[in-house]
Amino acid sequence: MPAFELDIALRQGSFGLELAERVDARALALFGPSGSGKTTVIEAVAGLRTPYRGTIAVAGRLLFSSERRVNVPVRERRVGYVPQDVLLFPHMNVRENVTYGQAPTRRHPYALDDVVGLLDLGDLLQRRVASLSGGERQRVALARALMSGPDVLLLDEPMAAVDLARRRRILDALLRIRDELALPIVYVAHATEEVARVADWVLVIDAGRVVARGAPSSVLAG
Amino acid sequence: MTEEIAQIAVFTALAAAGATALMLPLGVALAWLLARRRFRGKAIVETLVSLPLVVPPVATGLILLWLFGRRGPLGGAFEALGVEVVFTAKAVVLAMAVMGLPLLVRTARAGFEQATRRYEQLAETLGAGPWRVFRTVTLPLASRNILAGALLGFSRALGEFGATIVVAGSIPGRTRTLAVGIYTYTETGQNSRAAVLLVVSVSIAFLAVLVSNRLARES
Numbered sequence A: 001m002p003a004f005e006l007d008i009a010l011r012q013g014s015f016g017l018e019l020a021e022r023v024d025a026r027a028l029a030l031f032g033p034s035g036s037g038k039t040t041v042i043e044a045v046a047g048l049r050t051p052y053r054g055t056i057a058v059a060g061r062l063l064f065s066s067e068r069r070v071n072v073p074v075r076e077r078r079v080g081y082v083p084q085d086v087l088l089f090p091h092m093n094v095r096e097n098v099t100y101g102q103a104p105t106r107r108h109p110y111a112l113d114d115v116v117g118l119l120d121l122g123d124l125l126q127r128r129v130a131s132l133s134g135g136e137r138q139r140v141a142l143a144r145a146l147m148s149g150p151d152v153l154l155l156d157e158p159m160a161a162v163d164l165a166r167r168r169r170i171l172d173a174l175l176r177i178r179d180e181l182a183l184p185i186v187y188v189a190h191a192t193e194e195v196a197r198v199a200d201w202v203l204v205i206d207a208g209r210v211v212a213r214g215a216p217s218s219v220l221a222g
Numbered sequence B: 001m002t003e004e005i006a007q008i009a010v011f012t013a014l015a016a017a018g019a020t021a022l023m024l025p026l027g028v029a030l031a032w033l034l035a036r037r038r039f040r041g042k043a044i045v046e047t048l049v050s051l052p053l054v055v056p057p058v059a060t061g062l063i064l065l066w067l068f069g070r071r072g073p074l075g076g077a078f079e080a081l082g083v084e085v086v087f088t089a090k091a092v093v094l095a096m097a098v099m100g101l102p103l104l105v106r107t108a109r110a111g112f113e114q115a116t117r118r119y120e121q122l123a124e125t126l127g128a129g130p131w132r133v134f135r136t137v138t139l140p141l142a143s144r145n146i147l148a149g150a151l152l153g154f155s156r157a158l159g160e161f162g163a164t165i166v167v168a169g170s171i172p173g174r175t176r177t178l179a180v181g182i183y184t185y186t187e188t189g190q191n192s193r194a195a196v197l198l199v200v201s202v203s204i205a206f207l208a209v210l211v212s213n214r215l216a217r218e219s
Helices: A038-046 A094-098 A112-119 A134-147 A164-179 A192-198 A216-221 B002-036 B042-054 B057-068 B073-080 B089-113 B116-125 B130-158 B162-167 B178-187 B191-218
Strands: A003-012 A015-024 A027-031 A053-058 A061-065 A079-082 A152-156 A185-188 A201-206 A209-214
Touching: A003 A038, A015 A038, A015 A201, A015 A209, A027 A038, A027 A192, A038 A053, A038 A079, A038 A152, A038 A185, A079 A134, A079 B116, A094 A112, A094 A134, A112 A134, A112 A164, A134 A152, A134 A164, A164 A185, A164 A192, A185 A192, A192 A216, A201 A216, A209 A216, B002 B042, B002 B089, B002 B130, B002 B178, B002 B191, B042 B057, B042 B089, B057 B073, B057 B089, B057 B162, B089 B130, B089 B162, B116 B130, B130 B191, B162 B178, B178 B191
Parallel strands: A027 A185, A027 A201, A079 A152, A152 A185
Antiparallel strands: A003 A015, A003 A053, A053 A061, A201 A209
């Protein structure tokens, strides 16, 4: 199982985040009230925020270490990042968005057809981004992240903007990414349902600290 | 008379287009620098760029005349290359570009300051280097503002008078623009000619501002 080493001390104005976790999991869920620092954890892994102290490693690859003066630049981190507001490029169509990360310098283990099939995007490829629904945007963003050939997926509330009826589809896609592609996932969870079905480890975060950790069944039961 | 009017209108439009082409690369670079970078002397650069908006255009013209005159620091260099600037069409384009630049920089800068930063970061997570991010994300997302700013600069250039008359004069068929023509004709009592130029001038400016406003709203 891939290991996540998240030893992060980070300040952001008056907010402070401090955690030191070593987790062996296929999918790690970050759970907790809004403003607790879940998004900051994901942004630190992506390299968008720099801890003042700590070590970040994903699947055995060191991304940041204050002690060893390692800070891998964002574009070399190989993270498939899907922020909460998705941020599809508004001036490109779906296909251009999805293939953006296929720069010649990157390894791309997935063929476009496979990713399109996995996320059921066949009819969407030529569409303008503005015409997509919340669930469609989320799937396109997932495809874009996958096509960049990441070592890990970082998802910030992948189901927040998706109506209940369509959450199942995203959930199924996440499970297939986790199991068929064997790609480690760190995600900020919105509801207990997602945590229970996708994650095999949960960190409950409150006010920048981990207040509970464990397998979903034990953490959610308590 | 119509031939002369047409010549002036076409010359003015071409000169303003040339001035816009001249200010675009410099203006976009300045707008990006001012929006995104911190550097020493930023306040000075900011002030210098905006100065033509507040200094009397005639004074700006005088500064250009001194800089680009035969004995001026830049004019001397150009003359060594066999290029004469003052009292030629080049001086018209130059005066228009300097006067239009502040409007372009201000409008384009707002485009770079808008929410493009997070899109750029996302492009970075997908492996794009700085130049690719700029070309494929930053520039397209700011393009409406850049276009609106270029149109504003173009409109300003069309109406340029003070700096133009000092550095380029009012030579018929060579440096006479709409604005300078209106003044010259009025001064010499050719009121009907001045009136025709006035209508042409207002019509072009009206269209340019209309389109520019629409672009700025949609962005």
